[in-house]
Amino acid sequence: MVSQATRKSLLKRTAMDLITSTTVLPLLLGCLGIFGLFRLLQRVRMKAYLRNAVVVVTGATSGLGRECAKAFYAAGAKLVLCGRNTDALEELARELTASRFPQKQMHKPCTVTFDLTDSAATMAAGAEILQCFGSVDILVNNAGISYRGAIVDTTVDVDRKVMETNYFGPVALTKVLLPSMIKRKRGHIVTISSIQGKISVPFRSAYAASKHATQAFFDCLRAEVKQDGIEVTLISPGYIRTNLSVNAVTGDGSRYGAMDRNTAQGRSPADVAQDVLAAVGKKKKDVVLADWVPFLAIYLRSLAPGLFFSIMAFRASKERKSKNS
Numbered sequence: 551m552v553s554q555a556t557r558k559s560l561l562k563r564t565a566m567d568l569i570t571s572t573t574v575l576p577l578l579l580g581c582l583g584i585f586g587l588f589r590l591l592q593r594v595r596m597k598a599y600l601r602n603a604v605v606v607v608t609g610a611t612s613g614l615g616r617e618c619a620k621a622f623y624a625a626g627a628k629l630v631l632c633g634r635n636t637d638a639l640e641e642l643a644r645e646l647t648a649s650r651f652p653q654k655q656m657h658k659p660c661t662v663t664f665d666l667t668d669s670a671a672t673m674a675a676g677a678e679i680l681q682c683f684g685s686v687d688i689l690v691n692n693a694g695i696s697y698r699g700a701i702v703d704t705t706v707d708v709d710r711k712v713m714e715t716n717y718f719g720p721v722a723l724t725k726v727l728l729p730s731m732i733k734r735k736r737g738h739i740v741t742i743s744s745i746q747g748k749i750s751v752p753f754r755s756a757y758a759a760s761k762h763a764t765q766a767f768f769d770c771l772r773a774e775v776k777q778d779g780i781e782v783t784l785i786s787p788g789y790i791r792t793n794l795s796v797n798a799v800t801g802d803g804s805r806y807g808a809m810d811r812n813t814a815q816g817r818s819p820a821d822v823a824q825d826v827l828a829a830v831g832k833k834k835k836d837v838v839l840a841d842w843v844p845f846l847a848i849y850l851r852s853l854a855p856g857l858f859f860s861i862m863a864f865r866a867s868k869e870r871k872s873k874n875s
């Protein structure tokens with residue numbers, strides 16, 4: 551004999567099973583389907599956005615810029631490669647043109663040589679860039695230089711050089727290209743900043759200051775040009791395996807010339823370039839490309855500044871001791 555309680559619980563279980571199979575499962579599958587469709591649509595839109603777009607990449611001769619050039623080229627963009635070294639730019643243009651992408655219409659890249667610290671040259675380069683393909687859809691402000699030194703030992707000329715390269719250069723280039731974007735009611739300004747545009751670490755004063763200024767400028771720009779249909783994407787990566795530390799400037803203006811351990815252990819520039827491509831394709835506004843420690847540091851800086859400053863002071867004293875020993 552089955553008791554009334556057992557029958558009740560059996561009935562309850564059967565009802566639950568029915569609800570699960572007729573409601574929960576189809577709901578779950580439906581959600582998964584909608585999510586999949588959304589991702590597919592996003593990918594299709596992204597591809598269409600990048601294909602045939604005129605993309606300008608500064609600092610294309612090395613590291614992240616070079617990999618961004620390859621990634622945008624593979625996506626079918628019309629590239630304008632910018633840098634200081636004409637031979638290196640032309641070599642990259644040849645390498646890209648020689649690479650095979652069946653079933654895709656590829657475009658021969660254009661090259662423009664100029665130094666971002668020379669404002670007259672940057673203005674002239676703007677006009678040259680516009681002549682390449684007649685307009686610019688996406689500007690990737692990537693070129694940059696880092697710095698290593700103690701504030702007390704650093705000449706103001708070094709602070710100026712880093713600011714000219716990382717801040718005034720991209721600002722000037724953006725200002726030259728912006729009017730034509732506003733006129734067309736279309737354009738996208740992408741700037742490679744750094745985790746150090748959000749937090750300041752000791753012995754990087756000039757670099758961190760230039761990247762904080764960059765963050766502020768492009769945040770203002772984003773708000774101002776929204777009405778003109780122009781997108782602004784700011785990307786803040788953590789360490790990337792490039793020549794950034796080798797090319798860094800020191801307090802007396804000389805080249806640092808060494809590959810730092812953090813840089814050598816950083817992410818591959820090709821992987822970061824794929825993240826840049828995705829961020830641009832999805833029209834993201836502010837992207838941090840780093841693991842959890844820099845993320846935590848960014849949150850600590852605003853939520854527990856006292857603790858953050860103590861950690862940075864400890865870091866400074868440790869670094870000073872290891873240099874002196």
Ligand SMILES: NC(=O)C1=CN([C@@H]2O[C@H](COP(=O)(O)OP(=O)(O)OC[C@H]3O[C@@H](n4cnc5c(N)ncnc54)[C@H](OP(=O)(O)O)[C@@H]3O)[C@@H](O)[C@H]2O)C=CC1
Pocket residue numbers: 608609610611612613614615633634635664665666667692693694695696715742743744745786787788789790791792793794795797813816
């Ligand atoms: N590597 C890293 O760990 C990180 C890098 N970043 C940022 O990524 C960007 C790219 O750096 P990365 O690839 O790592 O470093 P690299 O040193 O490899 O590349 C820097 C590029 O910038 C160009 N450049 C430097 N100064 C000037 C100038 N005055 N005028 C024109 N071009 C110039 C260089 O040209 P040339 O070949 O002529 O020297 C080179 O192409 C920078 O903005 C950097 O701050 C951000 C976070 C982490």
Ligand SMILES: CCCCCCCCCCCCCCCC(=O)OCC(=O)COP(=O)(O)O
Pocket residue numbers: 696697744745746751754757787788789794795798810812813843844846847850861
């Ligand atoms: C377990 C508790 C953890 C608490 C975390 C507190 C904060 C730790 C400090 C984290 C500092 C991160 C610095 C990241 C710097 C960075 O990624 O910079 C990218 C660059 O631009 C590199 O340029 P550089 O010239 O400095 O090589």
